[in-house]
Amino acid sequence: MTIPAALVGSAIEDIDTPALLLDLDLMERNIGRMTTAFQPLSAKLRPHAKTHKSPIIAHKQIAAGAIGITCAKVGEAEVMVEGGVRDILIANQIVGPQKIRRLVSLARHTDMMVAVDDLQNVKDLSEAAQAGKTLLRVLVEVNVGQNRCGVEPGEPALTLARQVAQAPGLTFAGLMGYEGHLVFVPSLEERVHRVHSDMQALIDTVNFIESSGLPVNIVSAGGTGTALITGRLPRITEIQAGSYVFMDGRYKTIEGVECDCVLTLLTTIISRPRPDHIIIDAGMKTLTHEFGLPRFKGCDELELLGLSEEHGTVKLNNQGGAYKPGEKIEIIPSHGDTTLNIHDYYYGVRNGRVETVWPIAARGKSRQKERT
Amino acid sequence: MTIPAALVGSAIEDIDTPALLLDLDLMERNIGRMTTAFQPLSAKLRPHAKTHKSPIIAHKQIAAGAIGITCAKVGEAEVMVEGGVRDILIANQIVGPQKIRRLVSLARHTDMMVAVDDLQNVKDLSEAAQAGKTLLRVLVEVNVGQNRCGVEPGEPALTLARQVAQAPGLTFAGLMGYEGHLVFVPSLEERVHRVHSDMQALIDTVNFIESSGLPVNIVSAGGTGTALITGRLPRITEIQAGSYVFMDGRYKTIEGVECDCVLTLLTTIISRPRPDHIIIDAGMKTLTHEFGLPRFKGCDELELLGLSEEHGTVKLNNQGGAYKPGEKIEIIPSHGDTTLNIHDYYYGVRNGRVETVWPIAARGKSRQKERT
Numbered sequence: 173m174t175i176p177a178a179l180v181g182s183a184i185e186d187i188d189t190p191a192l193l194l195d196l197d198l199m200e201r202n203i204g205r206m207t208t209a210f211q212p213l214s215a216k217l218r219p220h221a222k223t224h225k226s227p228i229i230a231h232k233q234i235a236a237g238a239i240g241i242t243c244a245k246v247g248e249a250e251v252m253v254e255g256g257v258r259d260i261l262i263a264n265q266i267v268g269p270q271k272i273r274r275l276v277s278l279a280r281h282t283d284m285m286v287a288v289d290d291l292q293n294v295k296d297l298s299e300a301a302q303a304g305k306t307l308l309r310v311l312v313e314v315n316v317g318q319n320r321c322g323v324e325p326g327e328p329a330l331t332l333a334r335q336v337a338q339a340p341g342l343t344f345a346g347l348m349g350y351e352g353h354l355v356f357v358p359s360l361e362e363r364v365h366r367v368h369s370d371m372q373a374l375i376d377t378v379n380f381i382e383s384s385g386l387p388v389n390i391v392s393a394g395g396t397g398t399a400l401i402t403g404r405l406p407r408i409t410e411i412q413a414g415s416y417v418f419m420d421g422r423y424k425t426i427e428g429v430e431c432d433c434v435l436t437l438l439t440t441i442i443s444r445p446r447p448d449h450i451i452i453d454a455g456m457k458t459l460t461h462e463f464g465l466p467r468f469k470g471c472d473e474l475e476l477l478g479l480s481e482e483h484g485t486v487k488l489n490n491q492g493g494a495y496k497p498g499e500k501i502e503i504i505p506s507h508g509d510t511t512l513n514i515h516d517y518y519y520g521v522r523n524g525r526v527e528t529v530w531p532i533a534a535r536g537k538s539r540q541k542e543r544t
Numbered sequence: 545m546t547i548p549a550a551l552v553g554s555a556i557e558d559i560d561t562p563a564l565l566l567d568l569d570l571m572e573r574n575i576g577r578m579t580t581a582f583q584p585l586s587a588k589l590r591p592h593a594k595t596h597k598s599p600i601i602a603h604k605q606i607a608a609g610a611i612g613i614t615c616a617k618v619g620e621a622e623v624m625v626e627g628g629v630r631d632i633l634i635a636n637q638i639v640g641p642q643k644i645r646r647l648v649s650l651a652r653h654t655d656m657m658v659a660v661d662d663l664q665n666v667k668d669l670s671e672a673a674q675a676g677k678t679l680l681r682v683l684v685e686v687n688v689g690q691n692r693c694g695v696e697p698g699e700p701a702l703t704l705a706r707q708v709a710q711a712p713g714l715t716f717a718g719l720m721g722y723e724g725h726l727v728f729v730p731s732l733e734e735r736v737h738r739v740h741s742d743m744q745a746l747i748d749t750v751n752f753i754e755s756s757g758l759p760v761n762i763v764s765a766g767g768t769g770t771a772l773i774t775g776r777l778p779r780i781t782e783i784q785a786g787s788y789v790f791m792d793g794r795y796k797t798i799e800g801v802e803c804d805c806v807l808t809l810l811t812t813i814i815s816r817p818r819p820d821h822i823i824i825d826a827g828m829k830t831l832t833h834e835f836g837l838p839r840f841k842g843c844d845e846l847e848l849l850g851l852s853e854e855h856g857t858v859k860l861n862n863q864g865g866a867y868k869p870g871e872k873i874e875i876i877p878s879h880g881d882t883t884l885n886i887h888d889y890y891y892g893v894r895n896g897r898v899e900t901v902w903p904i905a906a907r908g909k910s911r912q913k914e915r916t
Contacts, residue, residue: 267812538830
């Protein structure tokens with residue numbers, strides 16, 4: 173059995189497939205580019221770690237100037253806290269006694285912040301924080317048009333903010349409003365226009381709550397497609413963009429976002445049943461396609477036609493290539509976040525060689541970190 | 545941190561979510577039903593373990609009469625061999641020196657069988673089997689219209705069969721032809737007609753190869769939607785259906801297949817932002833939807849509208865229900881095989897309680913079993 177870490181120093185061709193590769197030069201460039209872009213802005217970057225699920229990459233983002241990280245789930249935050257990452261926003265409602273106990277336990281080891289949109293949840297968090305003798309920072313989530321979670325702007329947000337502020341064990345830290353419905357608007361002009369328009373309700377709500385006497389210190393928003401738009405808006409203090417570190421293939425389809433795709437899937441051709449078709453060892457169990465079928469890196473003549481569970485069927489538009497069984501080719505995932513959620517390791521590569529093997533430590537931690 | 549095995553004996557409501565549940569009564573019924581259906585057939589059942597990725601379930605299938613199991617990948621087979629499962633078909637091309645070495649290593653510990661469709665691959669397998677001082681059984685894969693892997697029926701199949709038969713270290717065991725393009729044909733009459741029509745080329749090829757003097761002992765085919773059709777055809781000796789043990793939600797859409805869905809995903813309502821919408825803690829990182837958006841178990845008034853990474857947005861068609869944050873509801877995955885490939889455990893439940901917690905031992909083993 174190959175022990176992945178034993179591959180450090182090997183050539184890329186020696187990695188068995190399917191395997192997720194990280195181009196370390198490109199990753200460092202993406203982190204540096206976002207750091208530079210944020211320097212003139214008043215908003216700070218708190219990158220979403222769901223994109224990499226790896227404490228070492230979170231630490232690299234923080235070293236480059238990020239103020240902390242964002243997680244989607246308690247299980248992800250547990251992995252990050254154990255990896256020594258400090259100052260974590262869980263940009264989500266944490267509901268149910270088991271997860272709330274876990275959240276409170278984390279708050280005793282690092283600075284935790286969580287989103288709420290429901291009074292009973294506020295009461296449950298308050299009770300647990302008191303029992304745990306700790307203090308939880310809380311953001312009230314406001315619906316800015318994504319129509320997922322969140323209270324409505326204005327009066328409903330103020331009401332819940334007051335309830336948080338009055339709840340023992342909780343600190344009302346501010347608001348969160350995620351414009352997830354706008355991050356993939358292809359036209360930059362339209363994206364700018366719609367962000368300005370939809371986020372006004374959030375900004376108005378910040379002002380409304382402050383005018384009632386309650387300070388709003390933190391306002392968190394923004395994805396990779398909107399980071400540099402939302403990050404320029406007044407009152408926005410933090411941006412929770414995550415994808416910028418790897419850049420999914422899908423970002424190639426939107427204007428105004430510089431896109432070096434860091435993550436690739438190395439695959440092997442396992443069959444060439446007909447001259448114009450090859451079959452690769454990557455299917456739905458190694459590669460997701462909810463953002464469209466992925467493209468090949470540097471192989472314009474190859475077109476992925478479809479994925480079954482463990483096979484990809486590829487059309488060869490120029491039949492000249494060799495493309496024999498055993499050859500390896502790279503795919504750029506269209507959605508990295510869900511693709512890496514199937515894998516256990518990254519192979520960090522530079523100059524054609526494996527520089528490092530990193531566990532995808534928070535893979536599958538949609539519930540909690542578990543051990544048997 | 546909850547240790548899953550510590551939940552044995554607990555009520556279902558005490559399982560933290562998202563969590564995959566197995567209804568053990570229904571699973572036993574599905575295994576029993578298939579056993580009964582196969583009794584009058586000449587073909588035997590060699591169930592595909594990709595559906596459960598769990599040695600204990602493979603052993604239950606074998607105890608009920610299955611002649612061995614089928615795997616898609618070397619990594620899955622490694623997990624099954626370590627779990628004590630014997631007689632394994634890898635219904636796929638195993639390409640590349642690392643995986644071939646692993647396959648040969650497995651063949652020293654159990655009876656392995658593998659599919660081929662390429663002469664160079666036959667040579668590589670032969671060389672490795674000789675070096676490993678073992679014998680590999682080989683099936684020539686024939687394209688029966690799925691147009692994925694496989695040589696064409698007739699002469700190309702005979703040519704490769706002879707090359708296998710002449711290769712030292714290999715035994716020509718027979719043919720494989722998977723009618724994956726027919727398993728979901730909704731009309732039973734049309735499915736029967738098309739299976740008879742498309743599989744005739746495979747049967748003719750069996751007869752053609754035997755008439756050349758080469759015995760064809762094994763002919764493997766069949767998925768859950770076609771098992772009892774293909775399993776009645778002359779010359780077919782083995783059926784590699786796998787999904788029957790759990791039954792995906794998608795099988796409800798095809799005629800002539802009895803469908804008790806064993807696998808459900810327990811989720812928690814984390815928000816009810818509007819009276820007619822609830823948000824659950826299951827998104828694309830816990831539930832796949834390439835076979836369509838899943839349905840809720842026993843809740844016709846709930847309709848899943850979409851999944852983001854960690855959220856599901858649900859329309860409540862009858863606003864009467866309580867459906868408060870914190871309540872738990874069950875979803876029937878539309879595609880179990882890829883859904884369980886994201887999870888680490890099954891909670892086996894019976895009479896409302898957790899009877900057992902089983903690791904999904906071969907989860908993510910699209911390449912190999914790995915350790916750092």
